[in-house]
Structure formats: structure tokens, C-alpha cells
Amino acid sequence: MIRFFFIIHRYWVYPCILLLVTTFVVTIGVQSSHSQSLLNLFFQGMQIVQLTTMSDSQEVKLAQQINDELIRSGKFTLSHNTQLNQAVQRIGQRLVPISERPNLPYTFQVVEDGSINAFATMGGFVYVNTGLISIAENEAELASVVAHEIAHITARHSINQMRDLALSKGLISAAGLRENTIVQLGVQLGINLPYSRKAELEADRLGVKNLINAGYAPIGMVTFMQKLIQKSGTSAPDFLSTHPATSERVRELNRAVNDTRLYQGDGLDNQSYQQNFRRFL
Template identity: 35%
Template sequence: MRQCFSFKRFFIGILFFNVFMVSAAQAGIISTKQEIAIGQSAVKQIETQYKLVDDPVLQERVSKIGRRIAAVSDRPNLPYTFKVLDVDEVNAMALPGGFVYINKGLTDCMLTDDELAGIIGHEIGHIVKRHSMAQLEKTLGMAVLMGGLFGGREIGAEMIALNAIAAGYSRSDEREADKLGFEQSVKAGYNPYGSLIGLMKLAELNPDVKSDLFSDHPEAAERIKLMQQYLEKKHIYPTIIEDISTASAQVVDGSWSLPPIKISAEKLTPCYRAYLTAGRLYQIARQPDYSADHYILDTDGSNMSIYYDDNLLITLMPEDALAAGTTLEELTKKYVETLKKWRIDT
């Protein structure tokens, strides 16, 4: 049975409970030590109420991605932890002090490390910018002005605290976390299109399974548009062209292009496959010793994979060849020949 879980509602209780760890005199200047203490208290409550996924491989996968991104963030010295909760809802949560939880439902949706890195980078972005702490500091300041949340605990002050925290992250916070998630994940070496794919997948979720990650469709569309602008400003190329009429997508860089991708594979649409391929090309193009002679073919007996050294670019299937009206061998040959011309034609 699908579990019903709202990080926002749970976080309200956690933060309000931990407000009393901070004195009124310190409202507005919550220290890093206090921030970590609040997060640690929240960790105990979460892990008492919810089970962690009993899958060491998955836990290590998420933790490895998180540690790699946290190391290049602007707050690398926090005691970061990254854990997967056994919850089906597609959601994630960043606690104060560096404690990040990802629902199993989210890992099931984000199949590649690059997609997951964008989401984890987003959560680290909230921590780096102290979004929840800023909200709490603001709330504490208002409560103190109202007459002492910690003394008389007037109902009015408590309601201010609860209402402020219940509002969750602002749109500005979410967009800032998107930008940081993109920048941090790319800096850590992940595919630059991973963040965009993650946002697009979340926007496509059935409304019945949507979570706190997206508040409404117009905002989802705006965040995707902003992410595309970040990619353009960072000069991330190649990019892709999507043909809605044929449900295909093509990796392009100026006048150069790969054959169109028309088939979904491993739950990745043609659009997502094209974005991942474009991002991998961007990554290898940053290598100072790039050479067109380093493309390698490999097969599992059914599919053909194209690598640059040990970096996978794309896996082509018999279905790709059928959609292209040719054989898998010929399609693969065409891809490799086109790839070798890439930095010559662009």
C-alpha cells in the first residue's frame, strides 16, 4: 500500500519543537552549532517514525552522490548524511545542518545518477543557503516582538511561528536551490542536463502523486524554463532539438547533429536519452586531450554501446535501428562516423 508522507507537514512539527532550543536573545543569529543540533534532533524523530530502505547498494549510491556534491559546495564542512527512506512518495527533504533524506519513490523515478545528482544538489542548495534557518530566524524575531514565544508563549506568537514555517520554502528559495543544484552537480562532474531532466520528470508526474517538490504546474513550467536559461548562460553544448510530431529528439551543435532518437529505453524518453547524450559529449569535450580516435564500441550480445574511453555516450538497441530503417550495425557505424566529425564540423 502506498504510504502517505508529507515532508512539509512533518517538518513543521520538527522545527516548531526545536524552536525552544534557541533562546529569544539569539533570534536572528542561529549559529551553525545550533543549526546542526536542530537537524540532529530532527534526524532522531524521522528515523524513529520511518524506516530506512534495507538496500546497502542503494544507500551507498545516494550517499556517494551526496558526498561528492557536498564536497564542492560552499558549506563542505557540515556533517552531511544522505539516506533513503522506505517511502513510495516522490519526495526529498533537507534538514538543517546537512541531513538529507530521499524517498525510495524518488530514486525509482530518477534512474540515472545524473538525474539524482540534480535533485540531491537542489536539497544541498537549501542547506547551503540556510533557507529553513532563515525562515526560522525570521519567525523567532517576529515572535519576540509579539511578546516572547519562549516566555508567556502567547497564542498569537505561536500561530505566527506555525504559519510561517507551514508556508515552506518560497518560490525564490526553490529557484535558488534549483540554480545551486545545477551548478554544484556540474562542478562535481555530473551531466549538466541531469537537473533539467529531473525537473521535467517531476513536472510530468500524475497530480495524484505530486509532492512538496512542485507546488503547482505554472511554477513547474517556470522552473524548467529558468533551468534551460541557466544551461544557455553556461554555454552547455551540444543541446537537443525535440520533434513533437514524430516524438523524436536529436543531439545538435550548430550545423552538426547525430541521427534522431525515436525510441524510449530504460524508462528514458527519446528527449531524455538525447539530453543525456548531449551532456556526456559536453563532459568529454572539456578534456584537454580529446581525440576522435578514442570512441570505442561494446556489445552485450543484443545492444551496442558507444564509449569515449571508459565514458558511456549512448546505448543503441535493435529497436533504434528498426525505427531508423536500418540494421543496428549500420546505425552504430553512422553514429561513430558522425561523432568523429563532431569537433571538426562545429
């Protein structure tokens, strides 16, 4: 009986609320413009829920459009080095099966850019600059970056950012967000806006967990972040501008990983990294 009640509640609650709102507007005889604002407010709340609970298939479809627009707009150039792309893909596909969202069709792409940067969009698209690959000393360090970006996707951080940005710009209407608006927001968020401190720390926590479960040595994430701190002493790399509070993140990682486990795992062979990654740059 209780289960039946909740099923009925789930399917009828929103139509009932809409009926009540409409009846209220008509009954009290408010002005037309005010009536419209009340209804828009109601539908706005509904659209926030729809955006944050979009299906995986919707997310992947929109992510593909965002990826196409990023490439078409010339905001970056993808590397055509097949061996380097395959090497990064191999890392990504090792991390995906034990991530929080293993069923997404992830795509890992190398960007031909000397700046130290990596970013991700929703739907499983991860981008790593050649400049970042060149400063990593081993596969565990590079894998730590990929794991961090996967974590942003699994935690739906870009979708949450999109919701907040759409609300701040007043882009959510009674009809909802149009696909082209979502794509433009995704392009803007993909490479321009930093994540919050909370999102970065969550991505670190999920990323290092993924790194360990995939069999990589977690020290790779710590040493790579330490490199970023050293780089910030001269000219801060792009990776720092989109991934703030690096020193705090190193402290949190040291607390999260037991010292005895830091060097347990694969990916610490610097010579192998030179042979399989750096020589293709």
C-alpha cells in the first residue's frame, strides 16, 4: 500500500502542482504579466531538475556536439600522432572500468598545445595537452591527470556548472534549455571556467581512488602536483589557472593515501615513459 502511494505520488505530483498554480493565478485575477512570471518560475524549477538528471544517452549526445564545436571553432588543434593518442587512450581505458561511471563511451584526445593543461567535458570527453605530457616523468603522473579528469565527468561537475551558469544568465525558460544553448555553455565551460574548490578536492579524492584501483602508484598524483607548484614559482601554467589550490590539494592527498601505499603500483618507470610517450612529442 505504501509503495502504491509513492508510485501515485511520483507520477501525479507535478501535474497537481501545475493545476494548483494555474488555478491560483486565475482565481485571484492577477495581471497577465504577473501570471506569466509565476508560471515561468514554476517551469524554471522543473528544468533545473531535468538538466541535472539528464540520461547518459542525452549527455553523450550533447557532449559529442560540444566536442565538434570546440574543434570547429579552432579553440584547439587535436594531435594527429596515432601512437601518442593510442598511448593516452590506453591509460584512459585502464582507468574507466573501475570508475564511478564505467558505461560511458569515453574519448581521450591529445591536444597539440605546448601549455600545461588538461580538461574534460561532460559525456566522457577528456583532453590532454602535449605540453602536459612533456613535463610528466612517468606514466603514473600522466595517469593521475587522466584519472582526475575522469572524476570530474563521473561527478557531473560540468553539468552542475552549466546549471549554475544558466541560472545566473537567465537562460532557463518555460520551454527549457535549447540544445544549442547547452552546447555553447559546454564550450565555454570546457576550457574557460575553473571548477570550485569543492569540485577539485572531490575530483582528487575520486581520482586517486581510481588510480589505485587501476593498479597505478598513487605517488604519481602527488609528484605531478608538486611539479605544478614549482612551475607556479615562475610563470603559472594553464593547468593551475583551471585547477586552483594546488598546495592544499597536495596536503589532502598526503592525508588520504597511506605512506606505505604511495609507491605501490605501476607506472613509475621513467625510461619506459620516455620510450612510449615523450619520443612522440
